[in-house]
Amino acid sequence: MAASQEEVTLLGVTGSAFVCRVQIALKLKGVEYKYVEENLGNKSDLLLKYNPVYKKVPVFVHNEKPIPESLVIVEYIDETWKHNPILPSDPYQRALARFWSKFIDDRVVGAAWKAVYTVDEEEREKNVEESFEALQFLENELKDKKFFGGEEFGLVDIAAVYIAFWIPIFQEIGGLELFTSENFPKLYKWSQEFVNHPVVKESLPPRDPVFAFLKRRYESLSASK
Amino acid sequence: MADEVVLLDTWAGTFGMRVRIALAEKGVKYEYKEENINKKSPLLLQMNPIHKKVPVLIHNGKPICESAIIVQYIDEVWNDKAPILPSDPYERAHARFWVDYVDKKVYPAWNKMWLSNEEEHEAAKKELISIFKQLEETLGDKPFYGGDTFGFVDVGLITFCCWFYTFETYGNFKMEAECPKLIPWVKRCMQRETVSKILPNEKEVYNAVVEMKKELESK
Numbered sequence: 370m371a372a373s374q375e376e377v378t379l380l381g382v383t384g385s386a387f388v389c390r391v392q393i394a395l396k397l398k399g400v401e402y403k404y405v406e407e408n409l410g411n412k413s414d415l416l417l418k419y420n421p422v423y424k425k426v427p428v429f430v431h432n433e434k435p436i437p438e439s440l441v442i443v444e445y446i447d448e449t450w451k452h453n454p455i456l457p458s459d460p461y462q463r464a465l466a467r468f469w470s471k472f473i474d475d476r477v478v479g480a481a482w483k484a485v486y487t488v489d490e491e492e493r494e495k496n497v498e499e500s501f502e503a504l505q506f507l508e509n510e511l512k513d514k515k516f517f518g519g520e521e522f523g524l525v526d527i528a529a530v531y532i533a534f535w536i537p538i539f540q541e542i543g544g545l546e547l548f549t550s551e552n553f554p555k556l557y558k559w560s561q562e563f564v565n566h567p568v569v570k571e572s573l574p575p576r577d578p579v580f581a582f583l584k585r586r587y588e589s590l591s592a593s594k
Numbered sequence: 595m596a597d598e599v600v601l602l603d604t605w606a607g608t609f610g611m612r613v614r615i616a617l618a619e620k621g622v623k624y625e626y627k628e629e630n631i632n633k634k635s636p637l638l639l640q641m642n643p644i645h646k647k648v649p650v651l652i653h654n655g656k657p658i659c660e661s662a663i664i665v666q667y668i669d670e671v672w673n674d675k676a677p678i679l680p681s682d683p684y685e686r687a688h689a690r691f692w693v694d695y696v697d698k699k700v701y702p703a704w705n706k707m708w709l710s711n712e713e714e715h716e717a718a719k720k721e722l723i724s725i726f727k728q729l730e731e732t733l734g735d736k737p738f739y740g741g742d743t744f745g746f747v748d749v750g751l752i753t754f755c756c757w758f759y760t761f762e763t764y765g766n767f768k769m770e771a772e773c774p775k776l777i778p779w780v781k782r783c784m785q786r787e788t789v790s791k792i793l794p795n796e797k798e799v800y801n802a803v804v805e806m807k808k809e810l811e812s813k
Contacts, residue, residue: 422695422728431684434684436684436687436688436691437691438690438691438694441687441690441691441694442687444686444687444690445683445684445686445687448683448686449683460667460670460671461653461656461658461667463666463667463670464658464663464664464666464667467660467663467666468658468659468660468663471660471663472644506644
């Protein structure tokens with residue numbers, strides 16, 4: 370299908386790591402798209418129509434066919450625009466890539482957020498420990514590779530943008546020393562490499578507004594104690 | 595070189611059953627190793643050190659974990675027959691989305707229902723029913739979630755059906771009354787030998803769950 374016939378839309382919010390994953394994939398593939406900024410406090414009819422199950426962003430719409438869930442979207446993008454592959458071609462390597470991406474969603478995302486954004490101290494400490502353990506697994510998995518995907522970044526790197534860009538923001542806000550070069554030398558080096566990759570750099574949101582927004586959330590949480 | 599395929603699993607595990615169905619659909623011969631969840635084997639701990647869970651598929655010595663990921667792996671490796679995922683990328687995304695939905699929603703809701711106190715029980719029961727109502731809606735009038743053919747979402751969901759009697763008994767409701775359109779789909783799937791031979795008897799599952807609950811409560 371010629372580019373001019375493609376209709377590609379992304380519903381998102383600035384500052385969402387999950388939306389960012391999709392934006393990185395689209396940038397890597399050089400796909401032009403229309404971006405629609407959603408207001409999660411007042412969700413559009415379009416969002417509710419395209420993601421009735423979860424009512425969340427990101428939602429990717431290709432020729433009027435919607436797909437929610439960031440990792441599902443990234444795989445779809447990879448299968449539709451085949452150059453600059455995101456997943457490896459070998460089935461075992463693909464299974465590993467899917468496993469580690471899911472690991473990030475299941476074991477890192479929630480725990481890292483709660484390691485800062487939890488009022489109860491015991492609960493917060495528990496999440497710090499869980500985050501530490503999860504990041505250690507990733508440190509071990511990365512070994513001496515430049516990216517999780519090898520010489521070029523892949524699915525796991527894209528999923529891990531949460532670690533590279535968002536976790537440092539949380540921990541600065543919360544005064545937490547979790548993801549540091551002392552604790553995780555390989556993962557930390559990877560994160561610097563990743564956020565400075567031209568494709569990723571152009572896809573990341575501007576740091577200051579995201580920081581300000583997340584700081585306000587933290588302050589309102591502490592105030593509610 | 596002959597393929598060496600080993601599956602670490604438990605007989606009543608809904609996630610492992612998905613893998614067994616997929617292997618059967620593809621006609622893959624494998625060695626089955628029953629795991630005791632309360633006393634995990636060294637092999638399991640070695641092959642899945644991160645989650646220490648079943649199922650784990652070991653193909654020529656290499657472990658693959660997480661049932662949905664294993665099923666996709668099986669589909670990609672043994673790609674000469676019985677395709678499980680559709681070939682169209684949008685349909686594939688759709689299938690992955692719904693299997694992920696089942697993964698995220700069914701088990702946590704069930705867990706809340708059978709382990710909760712009286713107050714939370716009603717809310718958990720309503721949640722479980724609403725999840726199945728959503729799945730009933732998604733099926734629509736299609737014979738299978740995969741359309742005309744048995745596919746990824748069918749594999750992903752059918753394994754929970756041998757737990758219906760357990761859900762119904764603990765929740766005091768009837769799946770047939772709440773989600774009538776799901777029942778013909780269950781029957782259709784059960785007509786496949788790959789499914790009927792693998793899914794255990796509903797009452798056996800219930801008895802095992804009752805035993806498990808007793809053990810938990812006695813601790």
